[in-house]
Amino acid sequence: MADDAERARRAIDAVWRIESPRLIAGLARMTRDVGRAEDLAQDALVAALERWPRDGVPDNPGAWLMATAKRRAIDQFRRAANLERKQEELAFDVGLAMALQGDIVAASVEDEIGDGLLALIFTCCHPVLGPQARIALTLRMLGGLRTDEIARAFLTSEATVQQRVVRAKRTLAESGVGFAIPEGDELAPRLASVLEVVYLIFNEGYAATAGDDWLRPDLCFDALRLARILASLEPREPEVHGLLSLLELQASRLRARTAAGGAPILLLDQDRARWDRLLVTRGLASLDTALGLPAPAGPYTLQAAIAACHARARTAAETDWVKIAALYEALARIAPSPVLEVNRAVAVGFAFGPLSGLRVIDAVIAADVLKDYHLVLSVRGDLLCKLGRYPEAHADFTRAAGMTRNARERELMLERAAAARWGGGGASPS
Amino acid sequence: MRFMMFIKVEPGDENFEPTEADVAPMMRYNEELTQAGVLLALDGLQPPSKGATITFGADGKADVVDGPFAEAKEVVGGYWIIQTKSKEEAVEWATRVPAEPGTKIELRQIFEMSDFPAELQDAAGELSATPPEQTSDL
Numbered sequence: 001m002a003d004d005a006e007r008a009r010r011a012i013d014a015v016w017r018i019e020s021p022r023l024i025a026g027l028a029r030m031t032r033d034v035g036r037a038e039d040l041a042q043d044a045l046v047a048a049l050e051r052w053p054r055d056g057v058p059d060n061p062g063a064w065l066m067a068t069a070k071r072r073a074i075d076q077f078r079r080a081a082n083l084e085r086k087q088e089e090l091a092f093d094v095g096l097a098m099a100l101q102g103d104i105v106a107a108s109v110e111d112e113i114g115d116g117l118l119a120l121i122f123t124c125c126h127p128v129l130g131p132q133a134r135i136a137l138t139l140r141m142l143g144g145l146r147t148d149e150i151a152r153a154f155l156t157s158e159a160t161v162q163q164r165v166v167r168a169k170r171t172l173a174e175s176g177v178g179f180a181i182p183e184g185d186e187l188a189p190r191l192a193s194v195l196e197v198v199y200l201i202f203n204e205g206y207a208a209t210a211g212d213d214w215l216r217p218d219l220c221f222d223a224l225r226l227a228r229i230l231a232s233l234e235p236r237e238p239e240v241h242g243l244l245s246l247l248e249l250q251a252s253r254l255r256a257r258t259a260a261g262g263a264p265i266l267l268l269d270q271d272r273a274r275w276d277r278l279l280v281t282r283g284l285a286s287l288d289t290a291l292g293l294p295a296p297a298g299p300y301t302l303q304a305a306i307a308a309c310h311a312r313a314r315t316a317a318e319t320d321w322v323k324i325a326a327l328y329e330a331l332a333r334i335a336p337s338p339v340l341e342v343n344r345a346v347a348v349g350f351a352f353g354p355l356s357g358l359r360v361i362d363a364v365i366a367a368d369v370l371k372d373y374h375l376v377l378s379v380r381g382d383l384l385c386k387l388g389r390y391p392e393a394h395a396d397f398t399r400a401a402g403m404t405r406n407a408r409e410r411e412l413m414l415e416r417a418a419a420a421r422w423g424g425g426g427a428s429p430s
Numbered sequence: 431m432r433f434m435m436f437i438k439v440e441p442g443d444e445n446f447e448p449t450e451a452d453v454a455p456m457m458r459y460n461e462e463l464t465q466a467g468v469l470l471a472l473d474g475l476q477p478p479s480k481g482a483t484i485t486f487g488a489d490g491k492a493d494v495v496d497g498p499f500a501e502a503k504e505v506v507g508g509y510w511i512i513q514t515k516s517k518e519e520a521v522e523w524a525t526r527v528p529a530e531p532g533t534k535i536e537l538r539q540i541f542e543m544s545d546f547p548a549e550l551q552d553a554a555g556e557l558s559a560t561p562p563e564q565t566s567d568l
Contacts (some may be wrong), residue, residue, distance in 0.1 A: 014518035225467035232464045
């Protein structure tokens with residue numbers, strides 16, 4: 001029956017999504033090789049696809065997959081042992097076989113599963129890999145996504161992703177990074193790499209929410225899932241909760257940030273009734289957790305704190321701009337960037353008046369770093385309008401219009417330029 | 431997609447106080463949901479004796495009856511809200527609830543804004559002008 005087969009396939013998909021990270025992590029603990037672990041897990045999946053539609057899904061599908069993968073590993077070992085082998089390889093495989101045949105009950109202890117998953121995340125996000133490879137491996141091994149799903153989400157071909165994964169596995173094996181949770185001085189940079197990967201995945205989805213393909217916005221939820229997993233596995237790291245908070249709060253606005261036609265709606269113009277309350281609540285709770293841990297707030301936590309100021313304001317007018325300006329200043333101290341200064345200028349303008357904002361934005365212009373960034377001039381134009389300096393505002397908007405390649409944005413800039421010429425301002429905060 | 435899982439149990443002893451051993455499997459299950467990144471919210475519910483039923487009659491008037499409800503065959507004991515990729519994944523999680531014989535899990539998909547046509551979305555946005563609840567103050 002085609003229907004039954006389809007139903008079984010979907011059930012296997014679901015089991016795979018739940019079990020594969022733990023399965024791969026468990027196998028990697030034994031083989032110390034993530035690539036090999038994933039191959040074994042995939043083999044077990046193929047076996048499931050053959051057997052389950054016929055025999056039904058077993059009572060404990062995770063254990064079934066694990067037993068099948070291990071049997072397969074032992075077979076491989078036996079076959080390999082018959083060939084002439086280097087002494088050390090043999091020794092390794094003997095150890096592997098013993099681990100596989102030995103008492104594996106230990107591996108089912110909750111803490112060890114958690115440790116295995118955490119080691120898997122750190123390995124998939126290892127800095128020996130490029131960002132694209134890290135993203136592909138993480139989505140595949142921890143997100144349970146298939147290669148074709150990753151390809152569609154990143155608007156690339158399946159072959160490209162496949163190749164990326166194969167190369168990444170080889171790199172991991174050849175560079176001998178092992179399979180472990182980093183400790184001591186190594187932890188901070190490795191954790192930063194993990195958080196970056198999760199954030200990149202989220203942004204890929206966030207930038208694409210107007211797209212036709214649901215797989216792209218769905219990336220936001222894949223990233224959120226990863227961040228939630230990470231927060232449960234590494235609860236003592238404030239930036240993990242900071243990132244989770246930031247993602248929950250940004251995701252809470254997903255359905256409010258585009259108009260029916262797909263045009264973006266700026267934060268201050270959004271209908272706040274459409275913000276997702278459950279995600280807001282979760283985001284604020286994660287921020288509390290991050291701030292409650294004994295460490296100075298890192299960049300993700302500070303960004304989350306800014307997002308929280310918006311989330312707490314019942315209307316745009318109620319926004320606590322003084323606090324936001326202070327948070328931007330704190331952020332600029334630990335992670336300075338010109339784009340950040342532009343945002344800070346907006347916040348300072350709202351908090352302390354347009355003249356103060358203008359001082360910040362003029363410092364950005366004087367530093368001569370964001371010359372081709374139309375937003376600098378657009379923000380400046382807004383501030384000038386509020387000061388009643390319309391001819392200067394008109395000039396800034398006109399120059400901004402000339403800088404952007406986006407037709408919609410150019411139109412908007414020209415509209416504002418025209419409004420400024422007539423002294424109307426017409427400035428909506430960005 | 432999001433799902434709500436209701437756990438329904440047979441009405442039992444109102445003063446039942448679970449021991450640590452009773453709740454351990456459930457805590458392990460909740461931990462598993464958390465570790466898989468699918469759990470959004472969960473709550474246990476107090477017995478019906480502490481609640482009430484409000485029935486709207488033919489005239490639209492509300493009739494309030496305090497619990498417990500002798501005729502009830504099953505009682506909602508709690509709920510989870512989970513986020514999964516598919517209904518099958520949600521079903522798979524539901525089958526893993528450590529439950530006593532006779533327990534029922536009702537799995538319901540939550541409406542997302544995108545499930546509605548655009549016009550209705552706009553109307554809904556205007557209707558629910560209430561702002562997000564404030565749950566924490568910093």
